[in-house]
Amino acid sequence: MITPSTLSRRIAVVGGGLSGTLVTVHLLRSAPAGTEIILVERTPPVGRGVAYGTECAGHLLNVPAARMSAFADRPDHFVEWVKERTGRVGYPEQVSPGDFLPRQLYGDYIAAVFTEARAQASDKIKFLNVTGEVVDIEERAGSAARLILADGRTFDAERVVLALGNLPGEYPIKRPLPFYHGRRYVHTPWQPEVLEGIGKDQDVLVVGAGLTATDIIVQLDQLGHRGTVHALSRRGLRSRPHRTGLAQPQPFLKSDALPTTVRALVHLVRVQVRAGGEWRAVVDSLRPFSHALWKGFSWEERARFLRHVRPFWEVHRHRIAPQISETLDRLTSAGRVKFYAGRLQTLRETPTGAEAVFRRRGTETLVELSVAKVINCTGPRTDYSKYQHPLFINMLARGLIDHDPLALGLNALPSGEVYRYRAGLSGWLFAIGAPLKGVLWESTAAPEIRVQARELAERLLS
Numbered sequence: 001m002i003t004p005s006t007l008s009r010r011i012a013v014v015g016g017g018l019s020g021t022l023v024t025v026h027l028l029r030s031a032p033a034g035t036e037i038i039l040v041e042r043t044p045p046v047g048r049g050v051a052y053g054t055e056c057a058g059h060l061l062n063v064p065a066a067r068m069s070a071f072a073d074r075p076d077h078f079v080e081w082v083k084e085r086t087g088r089v090g091y092p093e094q095v096s097p098g099d100f101l102p103r104q105l106y107g108d109y110i111a112a113v114f115t116e117a118r119a120q121a122s123d124k125i126k127f128l129n130v131t132g133e134v135v136d137i138e139e140r141a142g143s144a145a146r147l148i149l150a151d152g153r154t155f156d157a158e159r160v161v162l163a164l165g166n167l168p169g170e171y172p173i174k175r176p177l178p179f180y181h182g183r184r185y186v187h188t189p190w191q192p193e194v195l196e197g198i199g200k201d202q203d204v205l206v207v208g209a210g211l212t213a214t215d216i217i218v219q220l221d222q223l224g225h226r227g228t229v230h231a232l233s234r235r236g237l238r239s240r241p242h243r244t245g246l247a248q249p250q251p252f253l254k255s256d257a258l259p260t261t262v263r264a265l266v267h268l269v270r271v272q273v274r275a276g277g278e279w280r281a282v283v284d285s286l287r288p289f290s291h292a293l294w295k296g297f298s299w300e301e302r303a304r305f306l307r308h309v310r311p312f313w314e315v316h317r318h319r320i321a322p323q324i325s326e327t328l329d330r331l332t333s334a335g336r337v338k339f340y341a342g343r344l345q346t347l348r349e350t351p352t353g354a355e356a357v358f359r360r361r362g363t364e365t366l367v368e369l370s371v372a373k374v375i376n377c378t379g380p381r382t383d384y385s386k387y388q389h390p391l392f393i394n395m396l397a398r399g400l401i402d403h404d405p406l407a408l409g410l411n412a413l414p415s416g417e418v419y420r421y422r423a424g425l426s427g428w429l430f431a432i433g434a435p436l437k438g439v440l441w442e443s444t445a446a447p448e449i450r451v452q453a454r455e456l457a458e459r460l461l462s
Helices: 018-029 075-081 103-120 211-222 262-274 279-284 287-296 299-308 308-319 322-331 390-396 434-440 446-461
Strands: 010-014 036-041 125-133 134-140 142-149 154-157 159-162 202-207 231-233 335-351 354-361 368-370 373-376 416-418 427-432
Touching: 010 018, 010 142, 010 154, 018 036, 018 103, 018 446, 036 142, 036 154, 075 103, 103 211, 134 390, 134 427, 142 159, 142 354, 142 427, 154 211, 159 446, 202 211, 202 368, 211 322, 262 279, 262 299, 279 299, 299 308, 322 335, 335 368, 354 373
Parallel strands: 010 036, 010 159, 036 125, 159 427, 202 231, 202 373, 231 335
Antiparallel strands: 134 142, 142 154, 335 354, 354 368, 416 427
8 A cells, every 4th residue: 555655755757858857867866765756758758848859850959059958067968969979870970069950869869868867777766657648636645646647547656746848829819710620720730740731832821930830831841842831920020040159148137136127127138239239149148037037027017028028039039040040031032931910810711721811910901811721830828727638627626736827837936836726835746847937937948947857856855
């Protein structure tokens, strides 16, 4: 019989993407004898998740290789790992710290880090790698929890980590439409069959113009697509490119005098750029302060940031590789990619494809597009209370989780401890990565995830 005392060193991690894998790696490296670690992932292999599970060689990292180490205290780890494999099939002939490497290769790297951690773990640590989907979590006596999987299996643990990654996006028109159930619409753009049924010369509509839309455009181009890709977003903003090589940040903030309003922060950034600062270096200099800045904003200021700054922040902060930007420029110049600013009005299926009507931003002008397929690239939703997955439905019903005041993620401490619904901390439930966006804002990129993973593992073992 499992009792609370036998569970005192059993830790369950739900999700085997980047965040869940790195937490597990640190647990395997640091856990004392007798610890039991359970990693549950519904779509193996572990370590890839959505971002690094792509099979398209044209999908590149959005960060230079020098900044993508799995370990903050070993910044050269990723670059050195690639150097050891240069010249092999699927690897570059040479690599430098400023290179933007394929995401598929980075998935191989994280998988290798995980494999090495398993091989080097003490034989007195028990590790269980479970393939399955968690659909419910029950609180048990003695501050223990029971994970319930879709196939009926259960696992008990003393501490549970939600490493869930990003949720699928909102529907492009927020009302029920028969179109969403047809074969001309793709809601989740990371599915393997996302581009099936699109002829070489047929047009496509991607709703959104950010990183996910860019992935679709690049993938179509690599497959020899010759039609036009229409990219529709509210403001028509394209992701900005990195400079070739490593840009050096230009620090101008002081940790003991950070601005506490959005207006003050934007003013300081503009002053710095107008004074001659290269805008990428100016934006990058904010990164070490991002969590402190967000923490210093009231919830009202955070809401103001979302209304007025967020779209511009996203395209300047989360940039694309120079090679990807060159591809977009080439396709745009050839008329094969067109960016629009507007709001989608209607979607309907036709005998030969789909018809979409959108209203141009700031006008009453309606534009009609005839396309083969509509692909939703609006970016991840963040309101866990509205996502109809059994795990969230059940945890909400049990009062185990709640969203933050702006519904950007789960209500939690910056350190990962999750709050119950209108109550205190459970003491056994933790989160990492995307669910912490409401309390950290910058919480989805590898440089942030690797620090969270190390600190959370230390906390789980304390």
